[in-house]
Amino acid sequence: MKALITGGAGFIGSHLAERLLREGDEVTIIDDLSTGSFDNIAHLEGNPRFRYVIDTILNEGVMADLVAESDIVYHLAAAVGVAYVMDNILKSLKINIRGTEIVLEQANIKKQKVILFSTSEVYGKSNSLPFKEDQDRLLGPTTINRWSYAVTKALDEILALAYWREKKLPVTIVRCFNTVGPRQTGQYGMVLPRFVRQALLNQPMTVYGDGKQTRCFTSVLDVVDAVYKLAQSEKAVGGIFNVGSDHEITILDLAKIVKKRTGSKSKLELIPYDKAYESGFEDMRRRVPDLQLIQKTIGYEASVGLDELVDSVIRYFEE
Numbered sequence: 001m002k003a004l005i006t007g008g009a010g011f012i013g014s015h016l017a018e019r020l021l022r023e024g025d026e027v028t029i030i031d032d033l034s035t036g037s038f039d040n041i042a043h044l045e046g047n048p049r050f051r052y053v054i055d056t057i058l059n060e061g062v063m064a065d066l067v068a069e070s071d072i073v074y075h076l077a078a079a080v081g082v083a084y085v086m087d088n089i090l091k092s093l094k095i096n097i098r099g100t101e102i103v104l105e106q107a108n109i110k111k112q113k114v115i116l117f118s119t120s121e122v123y124g125k126s127n128s129l130p131f132k133e134d135q136d137r138l139l140g141p142t143t144i145n146r147w148s149y150a151v152t153k154a155l156d157e158i159l160a161l162a163y164w165r166e167k168k169l170p171v172t173i174v175r176c177f178n179t180v181g182p183r184q185t186g187q188y189g190m191v192l193p194r195f196v197r198q199a200l201l202n203q204p205m206t207v208y209g210d211g212k213q214t215r216c217f218t219s220v221l222d223v224v225d226a227v228y229k230l231a232q233s234e235k236a237v238g239g240i241f242n243v244g245s246d247h248e249i250t251i252l253d254l255a256k257i258v259k260k261r262t263g264s265k266s267k268l269e270l271i272p273y274d275k276a277y278e279s280g281f282e283d284m285r286r287r288v289p290d291l292q293l294i295q296k297t298i299g300y301e302a303s304v305g306l307d308e309l310v311d312s313v314i315r316y317f318e319e
């Protein structure tokens with residue numbers, strides 16, 4: 001297969017590139033290096049089946065050529081993370097909306113399959129747990145910046161589904177739940193790389209709110225494996241799939257695990273949300289995926305446990 005990965009120099013995209021190369025695919029990535037990094041793909045340079053293009057997906061001419069040459073498009077290029085989106089609202093709206101539109105328009109010409117990366121953020125602050133793909137969503141007001149991320153990603157999903165229903169463009173949508181692992185940076189707010197870095201430097205570990213909010217952390221290797229299998233599955237076309245782990249943990253307990261496994265002397269510091277983000281910030285108390293659909297479709301099980309996952313991130317930062 002000839003695969004195109006948009007956002008291929010990012011955290012998840014670079015792991016996906018590695019996996020596809022291992023499977024024997026030819027891999028082209030396009031990345032504008034806005035949040036991705038050349039370091040993430042430097043080790044792939046020299047592989048004759050790997051090619052990279054440094055450009056934005058908003059460049060329609062370049063995208064037309066790259067998509068036309070591909071058999072499948074994995075679309076990951078997007079504004080990444082709650083903190084980044086809140087600091088770059090207009091840029092995020094443009095890349096998440098227009099960028100996805102360009103990918104779908106171009107893929108529709110020759111009907112190449114599109115794997116669209118979405119996010120658990122689209123469920124918003126729903127209290128109906130675990131989150132099932134077809135359940136109601138609950139978002140806060142448009143005046144609270146956080147929700148713009150969920151709105152753009154939901155719009156991407158709606159656009160992709162419309163291309164499937166009206167134009168028979170094969171699309172599969174994956175909603176990732178707190179994906180973590182080596183190469184993820186804490187620069188855009190993500191909690192695990194931030195905690196690990198703080199712990200290794202013996203700096204205070206910044207737990208936001210009361211720390212009792214929960215998340216389920218998933219290894220990027222499990223996510224990539226699930227995505228690869230979904231891309232092979234005919235049954236997955238036209239579908240939306242949660243990809244994650246259902247092992248729920250509070251952020252405070254995550255901080256304690258990181259502290260213990262690094263042997264750090266860091267103190268845990270509780271920081272109110274309005275200081276960490278901005279006044280009026282809303283967080284979700286719990287976020288847990290329902291994994292029945294993906295289990296039924298590709299027999300998915302998350303295989304990397306939390307301790308192992310935390311250790312892999314510690315090793316990455318130590319190196």
Ligand code: UDP
Binds near residue numbers: 194207208
């Ligand atoms: N968080 C935290 N300290 C940090 C960064 C994040 O306590 O230094 C919290 C954040 O408020 C959220 C959780 O950790 O409740 C997960 O945040 P992240 O940005 O990793 O992902 P999200 O679930 O918000 O998409």
